[in-house]
Amino acid sequence: MIGRVGIVAVAQTKYNPNRCDVNEEELAWEAIKPVLQETGLSLWDIESAVTCSQDFWDGRTISNMNVQHVVGAHLQHEDKVCEDGINAVFIAMGQILSGHHDTILVVSHMKESQGEKGAIENAAFDPAMMRQLGLDFTSSAAMQARRYMYKYGITAEQCAQAVVRNYANAKNNPFAQEARDLTIDDVLGSNTVSSPIRALDAKPISDGACAMILTTEEKAKKLSKNPVWVTGISNCYETHYLGDRDLADCDALTAAAKKAYSMAGIKNPMKQIDVLEISTEYSYQEPLWLEGLGLCARGEGGKLVDSKVITMGGKLPVNPSGGMLPGVPNGVSGLARVAECVLQLRGEAGERQVKGANTALAHGYTGICGQHQAVVVLGNS
Amino acid sequence: MANRVAIAGIGQTYHKSNRPDVNQAEMVGEAVRAALEDAQISIKDIEGMFYSNMETFEGIYLPDHGMIAETGAFGKPGFKVATGGTSGGSVVCEGFYMVSAGLYDVVMVIGFEKQDCGDTTAAITAALNPSWSKGAATGAIGEFAKQALSYMKTSGAKEEHAAMARLKADKGACRNPYAHLKLGLTSVDQVMESGYLVWPLRFLDFCPQSCGACVLILASEEKAKKITKKPVWLADVEVVHQEPFKAGTFGDPTGTETYTQHAACERLYKRNGITDVRKDIDMAEIYEPSNWEEMNLYEHLHICEKNEGWKLIEKGVTEIEGEFPVNCSGGVIATNPIGATPVIRIAEAALQIRGDAGEHQATKDIKTALASALGGPNWTTLALLRRSI
């Protein structure tokens, strides 16, 4: 890699189950305005924008048309990413490191309240075979949960522990949609949505946006007192047909993590990473993704989620922000994880700050049972 | 220093209006295999995958996910883009930046659209602001009809000129084995006899809905030279977007707006020392959804002066045998699988530089070519290709 890419400002909207008071451009602007104000830049200083939105969710073909003027794209360069927003960071890096653009605005927006989740997600399944089964991401996740729990003996209680911890952590996050004091019994007592996933095991519908500004190393040092550097990044595809892989594993995540760790010089993630922000729409994904990230052996995720290791004050706190479970829209979550990591590394995470954090990992995914996985490693030195 | 990037492999499907014999993934797989065959490398050598497709047209959400097996993307990194007509141009730019940055050495850029399984016009109308504009919409065709009206008024072009442009495009398409619409037109009168679709656009004046895919293999300088004896250098790219004009989409009756084509060209040409387009560049593959827009684009891309585009058509300057060939392949008006179309433009320009365009090879030697894409509310992407740098 030639040179480093710095993140100089981040912002998120407060996540909310229904932002009927704003349309997509106004919502995105709520996240963009603060990053411009923080850096003292105007939209004229933004040489290129990388946006992230899904045509199917926005209900608009070429959905980035919704946000053209709020990213300053009139007579300017703009790119769009149709996977989770974390991948927009990767695209922005390519533009910066190739020397084409110095200052890039990255924005992801999503209003889950506007669309019909089941119908949209069903359209991701191949039309000839799987779509006819009426699957959506929840029912397919349920199959993954069931397979994972069966193969490794992960329990419903262990998954519920992830819910309890994330909702409690959310209390310290001013952007969180909802914070709650839950018990494992609360989670296990909630209605079954798609067995074994219960209502509290699944994240609620959410609207929100996240924005950040990325620049060259030289510019980052001028624009920010404490820029955060992207030290490792990668993504990876898994197979599509559910029967083609063992759903109890997440090889795509392991591959992406391996590449990102190698770029960042991380040989022992548990030791070398100080804080982790991962994206999970369903509780079983927390132990599964932690295994995929190499933080424990395969099948040990349940024990890890049950332990003190990943709590605030533990060796490697996971989701001090509360993560995605209390309510963050898909497509925005991965980018919001990066934003949270940036705040941690700058020491600006307030009540949810992990002391002395120097290296952080952000994770995002897209598609059926995490078919596309992305990992970003960040550092502040 | 950024890496230099070359096109090391090209593949496309035979574009048609209907491909009931394959599903979307299989169709794209054909182009992937063709590109690997052309480059004589294995899928194992590809480090990253870049996809372009307008998913609302086929009603398939996350289409790149559905074709992991057929495109060999399993276990590989990848991205997907959907920016409308310029999707394919943007995706080539993304691949270009990643290789140029040294993040990957060899990537595959894939554009595709299987338009027999959806309704394109309804999807295009869905591009308008949902709270608002759908009622007044007539799809892309209506917008190009308005562009044609603007052009006729400001430049003095006549319907005969549009017909001549259509004839030129068909001649190219009939010589291009991959092109979709091969009508065998023999005269301007034949075009003038076809009925109106949205006045003043005739049935023949607008691009079809095609099923097709096009794949490029981009490689860093070091790798490209190992893979192929004829790398085509992707010297530079440019992307410019805009807010819609206040009075029109592809034509501006007020005469006050700046076109993205103009802004993109100014920047690209300045960076690459191009001062006289017809001297410094040898040919162009441009994205012209209608023959009227082709003449307009000649002006916006600085191939000629303002209001002179129709004169180039009249004088035959842009024919295959002409002094500045444009769209020897038949262009977009003959073949338009939307997600693939800009990739096809770059692929066709690259074939010209390699001398591999067969029967639709330009008569003059092509050392430098320009490829453009157009989409959304008149967005532009450009790519500059060279035989040597």
Next chain:
Amino acid sequence: MAKEPEYIIVNIDVPRKYDWSTGKYLGKVYAEAKENKKLMGNRCPKCNQVMWYPTVVCPKCKVETGWDWVELADRGTVVQYTYLVFPLWDPHYGERWANSHPSAIIELDNGIYQRHWLEETDPEKLKEGMRVEVTWKENYDERGLGLQDVPFYRTIED
């Protein structure tokens, strides 16, 4: 002799419903249209152009536009028009329809450009430069659908 393959075509007809929010700015347009039969755009403080449709950031100046509202003039001159000869799909209902009404670009008397349907369906009577005037759905209960509250711009003599 080999038989031609028979292709099985499977139709999947899945309606996808959306509940779009107008947001603050377009919300005001809907409200003014319903309550007061007025179309309102907002003015950019930097270039003084009126945004139609109103928006939170001026695309050309790249600054916030604020809340300075200007009413669109009722009358204007047709700059350009086009009409469908061949039916296209209606995006709202998924049916094929031939809209005989032309789609036009109208320069309103206070300089704002409007794009809408014209009432005049006879191509012989259409010409650039013709004068037109907004028409409204007069029944209050039928309004509240944004630009659909304005059925057409009708031809006038003035």
